[in-house]
Amino acid sequence: MVDIYLVGVGGQGIITASKIIGEAAMLAGQKVILSETHGMAQRGGSVVCTARIGEVSGPLIPDASADVVLSFELLETLRAICKASENTLVIASTETWVPLSVSTQRMRYPSAEEVRKRFESASNRAVFVNSRKMAEEAGAPISSNVVMVGALAGIGITGIDRGHFEAAVRRTISRKVDENLKAFSYGFDEGKKALA
Amino acid sequence: MDKVLSAESGSRILLLGNEAIARGALEAGVSVATTYPGTPASEIGDTLARVAKDAGIYFEYSVNEKVATEIAIGAATSDVRALVCMKHVGVNVAADALMTFAYTGTRGGFVLVTADDPSCHSSQNEQDNRYYALFGGFPLFEPSSPQECLDMTKQAFEVSEKLEMPVIVRTTTRIAHVRAPVTVGDIRKGPAKGEFIKDPGRFVTVPAVARERHLVLLEKLREAEHDAEQSEFNFVVGGGRNSIGIITSSIAAAYAEDAVRYLEISADILKLGFSYPLPRKKVLEFVGQHDPIVIVEELEPILENSIRSLVQHRGLGAKVLGKADGLFPQAHEFNETIVAEGLSKALSVEVQSPEKCGLPVDLPVRPPVLCAGCPHSATYFAVSKAVGKKALFATDIGCYTLGVAPPYSAADLLVCMGSSVGTAGGLAKVNDLPVIAFIGDSTFFHAGVPSLINAVHQGHRFLLMILDNRTTAMTGHQPHPGSRTDPRNPDATPISLEEVVKGCGVMWLRTIDPYDISATIDLVNEALTYDGVSVIIARRECALIAKRDEKGAIIRKHHVDQEACKKCRTCVTKFQCPAISSIDKVQTIDMDLCAGCGVCAQVCPYGAMKEVE
Structure with missing residues (x-):
């Protein structure tokens, strides 16, 4: 049983990322259930998806019980804090989308170090991935989301083979497939390295 | 081709609840499908819009839900199968048509999908549309997973056609927008043409006709209850030998299963997928074998009230527990924790709830906003x-x-x-x-x-x-x-x-x-x-x-000329654009986000927003 809590900003391709995870789990013969945010919330707002792999019926993840927080935007990582426990693995992109409230209410956008510290009480394992840069290097600048799925796969916590993930990328993404596979592999290597 | 249409019978594909409903309708041989878009129902119509031509069905985005319903009524009374989909509040708009259509009944299968939105994720209220089933007299299906979305939609057409009654399939956000592997069946091509056989004594609801048809409706509801008794979607999980009984439906059933596992209690769960008319025999049999009975349902206590009145009417002594006992909230969506806490109180089981957790107060909020260039x-x-x-x-x-x-x-x-x-x-x-x-x-x-x-x-x-x-x-x-123009509807x-x-x-x-x-x-x-x-x-x-x-747009991206900028912050305090940020009084425009509308140049009192060369 692996519970993955995905957070980020509407427009970052988080539903696509969760679909890749779902397809990969299905190809691996696992039971899987995903939940998604659609509609008005997508307009640049905070977005949450869940992916639950294993023997479970409900789509939502209870507090303090996510196995993985997979975050696509640095600040949004903190919005997952209630789902994390000391056993949670945090995989977060360093990509930043500064919300309007930072400008209008003069709030402060946290640094990666602050995000890490905030999670320390909740979780002792956090991996930060420069997914934007890797996506650009792969020739698919908007595929930061695929890099993050790669990192999740590379860390190996899902128990799903790389091949199933790659097949899932092919099934889910129709444009720039080779570039996306490259983005996935960059993320995969980073995830694998983080674990070592 | 879209996998919702192309997936072969017997194959397993990852489908959104809404896509599974669309596939179910195609497998049922639907001929006409209509909708007015609304979250969380939109993807049913969007999926059918994509595949309509290849599937050989008629689909339209109607002007509103009432018209969508009337189009489907015209088709279904002509003996083809028709589907109409909408969000929960859309049913209010369509209700005038629906309430009397329940009297005339249908000839071809007629299925209304209502997608409810507990917790108002994208709605102005969280009304529980199961009441429409009771209100108008419609058989009601409540899927709890994408697989059931497909299976129940198909079954709903069968029931509708057999009983000549319009049938409701009711989902919620956590079913409509859940994705899971679904095993699909054969697609059946519905006929493009039907035949309306004139029968004004049934279909023209002048008072004399309406009075008679109401009696017909009540008789048909009795027949429908018989079907609900036999339905494969009403079944007991847990072996049937436990003393604790839970009666549940919809997504609450999924949370109940998880909560029972989490609490490590032994309970039987009567899951009602074909929940209205209430299969009273089946419920009474379950009530007779279990004590206490806990009713777990999101929003309104509809099952709870019906079952309480049934138990009282039959003079049974079983203890029925639910919202009336303060175990479960009547507002907002459920989750596993809410259901586990309710069950633990009902059954006096110790439960270790996670500590109440709040987000850091200094966390900048990120509500949805109007897009750059909006x-x-x-x-x-x-x-x-x-x-x-x-x-x-x-x-x-x-x-x-x-x-x-x-x-x-x-x-x-x-x-x-x-x-x-x-x-x-x-x-x-x-x-x-x-x-x-x-x-x-x-x-x-x-x-x-x-x-x-x-x-x-x-x-x-x-x-x-x-x-x-x-x-x-x-x-x-x-x-x-x-x-x-609509390329799919030239x-x-x-x-x-x-x-x-x-x-x-x-x-x-x-x-x-x-x-x-x-x-x-x-x-x-x-x-x-x-x-x-x-x-x-x-x-x-x-x-x-x-x-x-990339056409029709004025692409003249702008940047902030920092020398001309007087740091008045008008561009962020009086105007709102996700591409403009202001950190430590330095205003900048994100070139990736800028839509090139040039509005900020008119907003700035000092002419500091300059077109990018």
Whole structure:
């Protein structure tokens, strides 16, 4: 049983990322259930998806019980804090989308170090991935989301083979497939390295 | 080809609940499908729109839910199968048609899908549409997973056709927007043509007919109960030998299963998928074998009230526990924790709930916002420049409802689709402040036209601004009657907003490009001097479409000339654009996000927003 809590900003391709995870789990013969945010919330707002792999019926993840927080935007990582426990693995992109409230209410956008510290009480394992840069290097600048799925796969916590993930990328993404596979592999290597 | 259509029988594919409903309808041989888009129902229609041509079915995005329902009624009474899909509040719009259609009944299978939204994720209320099943007399299916979405939709057509009754399939956000592997079956091509056999004694509901048909409906509900007793979707999980019994339906059933596992209790769960008419025999049998009985259902205590009254009527001694005992909330969606806590109280089981957790208070909020380049943002900026807070704003349903937030605060009253036009008339009658109503193009066609006719006829005095972005943006850019062209429906006749407005009797009508801020300000001021109903059509294509199509958009990206910038912060305090940020009084524009609308250059009092060379 692996519970993955995905957070980020509407427009970052988080539903696509969760679909890749779902397809990969299905190809691996696992039971899987995903939940998604659609509609008005997508307009640049905070977005949450869940992916639950294993023997479970409900789509939502209870507090303090996510196995993985997979975050696509640095600040949004903190919005997952209630789902994390000391056993949670945090995989977060360093990509930043500064919300309007930072400008209008003069709030402060946290640094990666602050995000890490905030999670320390909740979780002792956090991996930060420069997914934007890797996506650009792969020739698919908007595929930061695929890099993050790669990192999740590379860390190996899902128990799903790389091949199933790659097949899932092919099934889910129709444009720039080779570039996306490259983005996935960059993320995969980073995830694998983080674990070592 | 879309996998919803192409997946072979027996194969397992990852489907959204809404896609599974679409596949279920195709497997049931649906001939006609209609909808008005609305979250969380939209993807049913969007999926069918994509596959309609290849599947050989008729699909339309109708002007509103009532019309969508009537199209489907016309088809189904002619003995083909018809599907109509909408969000929960859409059923209110369609209810006039539905309530009497329950009397006439159908010939071909007729399935209404209502997608409810507990917790109001994207809705103005969280009404529980299971009440419509009780209210009108419709057999009701409540899937709890994408697989059941497919299977129950198919079954709903069978039941509908057999009993000649319209049937409701009711989902919620956590079913409609859940994705899981689904095993699909054979697609059956429905006939393109049916035949309406005249039978005015049944289908023309004059009072004498209606009185008789009500009796027919009540008799058919008894038959439907018999079907619910036999239904494969009403079954017991847990072996049937435990003393604790849980009765549940919909997504609450999934949470109940997980909670029982989490609490490590032994309980049998009676899961009701075909939940109305209530299969009383099956329920009584279960009640007779279990004590206590805990009813687990989201929102209204519908099963609970029915089962309590049944137990009381039969004089049974079983203890029935639920919302009346304060175990479960009546508002907002459930989750595993809420259900586990309710069950633990009901059964006096110790439960280790996770500590109450709150987000850090200094965490910057990120609510949904109008996009970079959004024409509504330009309109709202111009209106706030023109009238400030010295006006009452009646608003409506769409992306532009986000104008309620600062800096625009351009929303004072909202109840439902089309309500801006009607409420504006009432506001203007009894208030001295000028009244401005905002309505989107799709919403205007949906429910704004009769109220505009009324406003002109009754001599109301307000300004109606039709925010025309040429699409139904919020739900995913579905076409509407005023849309330019719909590639999937090339024969559609575009309806001119101007002609409709004039046809409603409006004498003062102007159309403007909201990207032109000063002209919009002047026009708003002029309109407000008019003694009657004035209408401004603020027309500019949705920035997301303009960006996607890379045509029609004015691409002149801007940057902040830091030397010219006087750090007044007007661009972030009076205007709102996700591409502009202000950190430590330094204003910058994100080139990736900038849509090139050039509105910020008109917003800045110091000319610091310069076009990128």
